[in-house]
Amino acid sequence: MLDRHLPGRGLTLGSLHEVIEEGPASEFAGTVTLFAARIAARLKGPVLWCLTRRDLFAPGLMKVGFHPDRVIYAETCRDADALPLIEEGLHQKDLGAVVGEVSRLGLTASRRLQVAAEASGVPALVIRRWWTVAQKDLTKLPTAAATRWRVSPVPSEVVPAGGLKRGRWQVELVRCRGAQPRSWILEACDAQGRLALPSDLADRQEQAQVR
DSSP: OHHHHSTTSSOOSSSEEEEEEOSTTGGGOHHHHHHHHHHHHTSOSOEEEEESSSOOOHHHHHHTTOOGGGEEEEEOSSHHHHHHHHHHHHTOTTOSEEEEEESOOOHHHHHHHHHHHHHHOOOEEEEEOOSSHHHHHGGGSOOOOSEEEEEEEEOOOBOTTSSBOSOEEEEEEEEETTSOOEEEEEEOOOTTOOOBOOHHHHHHHHHHHHO
16 A cells, blocks of 8 residues: 555655654664565565664564565664765665665765665665654754655554554655655564554444445
8 A cells, every 4th residue: 555655656766765763762763674674575686784783683574574684784883984885885786775774864965875776776775763862853854865754663453362463553654756745554564574454444444435
């Protein structure tokens, strides 16, 4: 359903896409990491993942259908070092995607990444991360990304026998060239990397259509 809403029926490959986490503990970016991994899992070829923290959890990638053997890790300590790595990776046409984790992403740097992605056809997925409120405020500034997404965890359905069902995410398309902003409540990725509309919400939509 996300693909159907986008102009090309999916994310454009030779473009920069920006993902930001909202909600509690958003500075750890666990949900958007899985969201980006889910996108990367659909693409062919190895994926360059540019890190500034050692917290990429391989079993978590497996849970969304992305095998960690496909990842090429590039670890740095600063955004100033990560951005050139992302740009260099985008020049390698044999990569499936480049994922980068940064706090700062200005117009100049994001334009360079967009140009590099357009030239090679390799998509760039930039995860915005922070530790401080000042760093988080940087995510509100404009960039040259083709799409900007916000993803946050939401309460999952409680089953009658106790426990919880599959996790849920709120996925917001904040900005997209050629498409209107929109928000979805979806079940989190399964082991095949598939998102789904929760059954209880789907039932409400069907009832609304009948009325």
